[in-house]
Amino acid sequence: MTRPYLTPLQTSRTEAAPGLRIGGDWTLPHYSHLEPQVQAQRERMQDEEPVDLRELAALDTAGAALLLELLGEWRLRQVAGQAELGEQRRALLLAVADAMHGNREAPAPAPPSVLREVLGHIGEAVETTWRHGQELLGFIGLTLASMLAIALRPARWRLTSLAAHLEQCGLNAVPIVALLTFLVGAVVAFLGATILADFGASIYTVNLVAYSFLREFGVLLTAILMAGRTASAFTAQIGSMKANEEIDAIRTLGLNPVELLVLPRVFAMLIALPILTFIAMLSGMFGGALVCALSLDIPPPLYLSILQDGELLRHLLVGLLKAPVFAFLIALIGCLEGFKVSGSAQSVGAHTTSAVVQSIFVVILLDALAALFLMEMGW
Structure with a gap:
């Protein structure tokens, strides 16, 4: 399949070869064009649906972040193991996955107990004294x-x-x-x-x-x-x-x-x-x-x-x-x-x-x- 110039995100859903084929330039200049396609495709994706990145052309951190948003961290790490990607793209995908993993919002902590806070302050004061x-x-x-x-x-x-x-x-x-x-x-x-x-x-x-x-x-x-x-x-x-x-x-x-x-x-x-x-x-x-x-x-x-x-x-x-x-x-x-x-x-x-x-x-x-x-x- 020949890659269209204005559609870096390509999908193929046929009965013979079901799955998601991704190609094109996933770079920062195409970010505004890719983001709505990623959002739309993410809602239709299935958990076990295969992903093919062989036709992926240029890739930078902005595109890697969109792939992470589309596939999720676990699937992105799984897909990054494809031999056709090459070492540089695989390293970029894994680095973005590691970085985004540390930036995910932690669950909101439970509201602190007033009694526990008071006792904690008393303990700190006693220890300092x-x-x-x-x-x-x-x-x-x-x-x-x-x-x-x-x-x-x-x-x-x-x-x-x-x-x-x-x-x-x-x-x-x-x-x-x-x-x-x-x-x-x-x-x-x-x-x-x-x-x-x-x-x-x-x-x-x-x-x-x-x-x-x-x-x-x-x-x-x-x-x-x-x-x-x-x-x-x-x-x-x-x-x-x-x-x-x-x-x-x-x-x-x-x-x-x-x-x-x-x-x-x-x-x-x-x-x-x-x-x-x-x-x-x-x-x-x-x-x-x-x-x-x-x-x-x-x-x-x-x-x-x-x-x-x-x-x-x-x-x-x-x-x-x-x-x-x-x-x-x-x-x-x-x-x-x-x-x-x-x-x-x-x-x-x-x-x-x-x-x-x-x-x-x-x-x-x-x-x-x-x-x-x-x-x-x-x-």
Whole structure:
């Protein structure tokens, strides 16, 4: 049979030779002419009907895709085994069949269960928290080992770096810590006086302000401020060095990054946070004294005499003993998140945010546990 010029798709349905004979140029220029014929022929085709591709002339990927649509993947792979096709056309048909097999639409998934999604998110959060706890414990051990390694070697102490970080996280933080605790002390005194006045006990506002700042507010507010101010700075500094491959250069020079970058920051926080906590206590009580003098007619001499009658030393020691623990954890979390930075500005920002959130969470959690323990012990 001679192939017509304008009918690349040829079929022959006779009783002597039933089947489908395909010939002509199955290429992209003939696509618009072939597609309606393929659709019409596909509706009339039978599953076991033989297909003859011996008269097939030119073939490209567009024509192979139409053959796949006409015959289906299984029959196309079967027909591609005909010896008359040649290796190149057989490889083209099989490649198109493989490619189209991966692009077929998957069945729509079942609607997710709300309970399953909630439990999945809870599981992910627990797993993430557990992993962060393990990393923090490991980093604590590494830092303590480095501290012991240089404890008896004064030549390896980084005093210049310690002084610089002490100025950054200690001296420069005094104004914001003093101002914030002064305002909070004034607010606590005003609210306490408003409530206690209904019971005729306005004089106890002095004890309320003193005890709250000596035991809780002084160290807690200072630690939260340092978590947001200093832990983020530590993460950003070390993270930028990690992104710029400066930490790799430090290791190449034979230096220990923990000893060089972490220990000066940890020691600076251990020195600065207790001092800032004491300043916060004084500022908070001064704010309370100002409110008492202006609103409750309690002059400063009477305010001080009431303070002397209480057990201020015990409350002061409780607050100050929390400060080194908070300082150690805040510095370590900030440095650890800095070492986790991958190498992009987005990673630096993400880990900086994570350092602040983790530091504040750890500080509040430990403070709550310490408050419960001390209350049970009667301290």
